[in-house]
Amino acid sequence: MNAQRRHIRQSPDRLSASKLLSVENLSVAYSGGSISALEGINLDVHEGEIVALLGVNGAGKTTLLRAVSGLLGLHGGAVRSGSISYQRKNLGDESPWGRVRKGISISLEGRRVFTDLSVQDNLKAGGYTQSKSAAAKAYQNVVELFPVLARKRDLAAGLLSGGEQQMLAVGRALMQGPKLLLLDEPSLGLAPLIVNQIRDIIVEINGQGCSVLLIEQNVGTALSIADYAYVLDSRRVEHHGTAQEMLADDTLRDLYLGIAAPAAGRKLNKEAVR
Template sequence: MLTVEGLRSRYGRIEVLHGIDLTVQSGEIVTVVGANGAGKTTLLKCLSGTQPVSGGTITFRGESLTGVPAHRRPARGLTQSPEGRQIFTNLTVEENLRLGAFLYADDRVDKDMQDAFAMFPILREKRNLPAGGLSGGQQQMLAMSRALMGRPSCLLLDEPSMGLAPIIVRQIFDVVGSLKALGVTVLLVEQNAFGALKIADRGYVMETGRIIMSGAADDLIADPRIRTAYLGI
């Protein structure tokens, strides 16, 4: 579904991605883990079109994304839940969700919203309240749900557990793990390597803008190098 080959990106003169190769097959949950500053968020920004690519190719569902602007990529089936949530705090929860469905004007939008409420019931309770009044965990639920309102075939998730209490992190990861059954392919970027690998099919380990390891998620969890460097074991 998604193929990245030799991807490079720069901030000014400084290259931050040094030839990334990565694939995501339809129906998979694939995670990219690594320490802060490894280049994970820059990778997702390149995929969503908000960060310039200086080399390499991105192919999604058999078509090149080269030259496709960020605002047109959701129509291709690729949406992102960004780092830091980036919700509209002055709008209500429901208004934020409807913005996620900007591509559609059909009867399914209301059903999609009910699906979001079923996934995160607290959003139903808060639907008419300003999103700025939500807790950090609730804002993350809203950001994910807003991205899903775009009916993606592939969801890019950037650090959904960042800054959240452990009980909320478990809830978020449980929902991410359930997306496969809904037919949504997921590329998950996370510092929480253990939590991400537990729900993923495959994983990539990034370090200073390079992929240094990849493989089945269970194999990465069992690898002594990963356990020491990223899992704290």
């Protein structure tokens, strides 16, 4: 893409909120450094925010979530330079489970549920870092958010529909009681009705005090609930700004977002979904 890189100004509200996650000048490469996947990324998630991570296939979105969750090594990737701080402390070489204990949970792309295990056992596996009472409380919260998981708790997860498996994947991440939830394309391949259901649940989870970093191919859906958004292109952040600012930017909409201008007067933030 040839669009000149622009940084839309940060809203005053955002600057005053406290930073939960701060990615600074992060560069990541795979295969012993031969494949560069991210270069000089700067990105913040503040307490209480839903932040959308947008961008074309191969831009580096999943790589960024792997870096934050500590899973890069499993994929032959490594941080080359820069830092990731959570609650103002550098995560450094903290293990994936150490990050989970600190409150960072990830729901991976492609609904990675344990297909042979029951729905209930999948959820229990998600709560492995929790005390018994905390896991029981989290389970109650998850089945209230996703009643279908309670109804099908004894069914093997592999027998759930695609949308239900996605709900299970998100539910499993919630079993760890996260403060920061990383979601990689939670609505990929799902019917519009289910996409809306998952969107509403993300807003509800956020309303419970959990910040969300959301990768979403459906830009309209993402910006309808996000407070702030970053657009990645070819390993770099090409644009960032509030969802409202992005939607109001004609050039950005045409070049990157592939969506029509919002209807005049339509409220476009998570308050409208709540």
